Amino acid sequence: MNLIPRVDESRLVTLINDPTTTSRRWDDRAACADLPRTGDPYFPEDGELPPCEALARCVRCLVAHECLATALVHESEEGLRFGWWGGCSPEERELLAERIGLPTQQIEIDLRRPPDLARILRARNHTIPAIAAELGCTERTVYRYLASAAA
Numbered sequence: 001m002n003l004i005p006r007v008d009e010s011r012l013v014t015l016i017n018d019p020t021t022t023s024r025r026w027d028d029r030a031a032c033a034d035l036p037r038t039g040d041p042y043f044p045e046d047g048e049l050p051p052c053e054a055l056a057r058c059v060r061c062l063v064a065h066e067c068l069a070t071a072l073v074h075e076s077e078e079g080l081r082f083g084w085w086g087g088c089s090p091e092e093r094e095l096l097a098e099r100i101g102l103p104t105q106q107i108e109i110d111l112r113r114p115p116d117l118a119r120i121l122r123a124r125n126h127t128i129p130a131i132a133a134e135l136g137c138t139e140r141t142v143y144r145y146l147a148s149a150a151a
Helices: 009-016 052-060 064-078 090-100 114-123 128-135 139-150
Strands: none
Touching: 009 064, 009 090, 052 064, 064 090, 114 128, 114 139, 128 139
16 A cells, blocks of 8 residues: 555655756756745644645646655755655655665764754754744855755
């Protein structure tokens, strides 16, 4: 039984094992490619759902599996899950990673580095404004930290 019916697990595994997937050559074809990266709807506050319009884009996206595979690869290396990728929540991706047997490796994180600290705080469901205040930077900078970690 597939825990997330809209995900073709065999295709996902193939994409995870293809090193070109994480190069993100697919992202200009994503249904969300035209959205501004500030106030990204795919990184909602405090565990909220993204807007319905954002999730609808994922449903009709031609590269949603590539997006999801990219997130799973990076998350397996970093051990942190945040944001919505390929239309899946962090919790759904955790279940999916377990289901397909994707190991999660913990990496050493330097909490003196703002991007690392931003990722940790976001994984603990801190809001973007709270992280910006903690780091003494703008919310846009926090979004860049989070996006660069996922890229």
